[in-house]
Amino acid sequence: MRYIYLWFSFFKISFSKEVEYRMDFLLQCLGYFLWFLFTIIFFKIIYSHVSSIGGWNFYQTLYLIGINQIIIYIYQGLFLRNFSNFSLLVRKGELDHLLLKPIDLQFISTLRNIDIRAFFLLPFPIILIFYSTSHLQLNLSFSSYFLLLFLIFLGLLLRYIIGFFIVIFAIWMGNVSSLSALQNEFLKYAGYPASIYKGASAIIFTYIIPIVLIANLPAGVILGKLKNPAEMVIYTILFTLIVFFLVRIFFYKAIKYYSSASS
């Protein structure tokens, strides 16, 4: 309960900070919108030359892009800023400040900064999803929407763990500036249809570097693109939980290394 209350105060602080600079706010919203637009243009042009990519038609791909973009925006809104500031936190010693607080360190260090711009853009991918749904003649029951929301949440959680892992890894190795680039690469390619991977690459990108599980799982389950959806969902839940705890242990190990280095 205390943590929910705390999170709402993070939200309030971030909100009041943002509203001060309205022009910047609009510009950055536009900036966040660009890659989404580029991805749509990219696939629109490709589909003007071919009718299907690995069995996915244009509207199915739009659906996937929409799902992926929802995950990207929520990820940007809740976590990304914390992750990109992390090296600063370590270098300037602000982490000491957080270590003193009687709050879970992972909670406060990865959820403190909320980027509300990203939430303002959420309607666009949602519109895209409804637009493609209307072209796909999908008959979705109420429970499948519920399932979709759950799978999006799962994808988001997985995305968070991957992002957090990259950050901790980077801190352990020293100052790294390609970090944000690496984050972006993961975000960008999660929106490609999973059927482009075949054989060994399919196994690698699904089970080891789980780019495919983030957005292709929700979209694939709803669009009926997966051979064994139930097994994949169960695998993703287990994978996410296990890796979540492993990364948490890894994080506290790294922090221990940090405190002994500074004193």
Added chain:
Amino acid sequence: MRPYIKIIDNIFKESVEYRLNHILSFIVIALPLIIIYFLWNTIFYGKNLVGGYDKPAIVTYYILAILLQDFVYPGVNYEISRDIREGTLSNYLIKPINYMGVQFSIKTGASIPYSIVAIVITLIFVFFMRSTIVFQINIFLLLLFLLSVILAFILAFLISYSFSLLFFWLERTNSIELLLNAVLPLSMGMILPLSFFPHSLEILLDFLPFKYLLNFPIDIYLAHLKIERVIQGMGIQVIWIIIFFILSLWLWKKGTKKYQAYGG
């Protein structure tokens, strides 16, 4: 010339120190290469030509695009904005040194280590994908390609430099970056080769400078252009270089006048 070469050397040594950065950029470069390869492999399923390119040509296109993009992407130079905002520009104004030359040396010095890493990664990738890659063995074309890349590098620097000099007048640094990021990826050909676009748009892009940063050099390598078109394109590269060179000199003159007036 001596001080500029010294700057190139310093920046080079500085960026070699951050070795992990290069290991990470290995992933940053290799991951898109692999995924883009799979995507296009699937798009070409049962087809020989898409948008005027065959599969080896498109794979080679993206390899070269990723290899060159850091070199020829005219992003905003935040060092210039900092120099203007924080007044460190004065250090250069009182020295007998050309600021444009300094910035050009910095850009050159920083580009070398990245290029080395990118070339190594690309070579590994090329080895595995050797059956679906265009190897250009025509020395004459390779020389033309190299020349157009050098021109593109100079043009990219001048575009970036000119836009960065706008900080003499603008407070908001991110507005310029946003403008560039909105126009560049599509119009340079980073996202798709420009021949995939509708014809009318393609013609418009022929007259703008952006195509000549990336799409044009790669098309030379792929032997997609007749020799007249290559010469014409290089002519356009040179014209844009002259335009942005004059523009940047003019902006510099106006800007430093305003800057000195501020400083009192």
